[in-house]
Amino acid sequence: MNFLDAVTIGDVTELGSHTFTAEAIKRFAGAYDPQPFHLDEDAAAAGLFGALTASGWHTTAVMMKLIAAAGSAGKADCARLGPSPGFDDLRWLRPVFAGDTLTYRAIVTGKRESRSRPGWGVASRRFEAHNAAGEKVMDVTVYDLVNLQSKID
Numbered sequence: 001m002n003f004l005d006a007v008t009i010g011d012v013t014e015l016g017s018h019t020f021t022a023e024a025i026k027r028f029a030g031a032y033d034p035q036p037f038h039l040d041e042d043a044a045a046a047g048l049f050g051a052l053t054a055s056g057w058h059t060t061a062v063m064m065k066l067i068a069a070a071g072s073a074g075k076a077d078c079a080r081l082g083p084s085p086g087f088d089d090l091r092w093l094r095p096v097f098a099g100d101t102l103t104y105r106a107i108v109t110g111k112r113e114s115r116s117r118p119g120w121g122v123a124s125r126r127f128e129a130h131n132a133a134g135e136k137v138m139d140v141t142v143y144d145l146v147n148l149q150s151k152i153d
Contacts, residue, residue, distance in 0.1 A: 009109065013105060020054045026039055
């Protein structure tokens with residue numbers, strides 16, 4: 001059986017949690033998203049969210065770190081899925097504040113043989129991040145290439 005045959009739609013992989021500190025929010029924003037509400041408490045307090053918030057790109061980068069860690073730990077799908085040709089529908093639904101802990105998970109949403117790459121399949125997963133109150137703060141659909149020649153026991 002190849003790996004795509006073993007992918008089960010609806011399977012959930014818990015990826016872990018991450019706490020966003022004010023220092024990390026500012027460090028990431030200073031390097032990659034230098035907007036005042038990510039860099040300065042006073043500017044953030046006067047802004048739309050009323051407090052320092054993590055960049056959406058920061059929350060997404062943490063997701064990628066947890067995906068890589070899950071893969072190296074051999075967790076379910078994450079260990080066997082291949083490179084990604086892209087993603088759809090990245091949404092940042094709620095602000096992430098300094099001190100918030102997000103929990104990330106992946107849900108298999110689809111699988112098919114590739115139309116453009118013979119011998120390959122595509123698996124899709126919906127990644128979600130939830131805060132401690134259980135509110136979804138981010139989600140994205142990611143596509144992974146799967147080599148149909150790869151066999152699993």
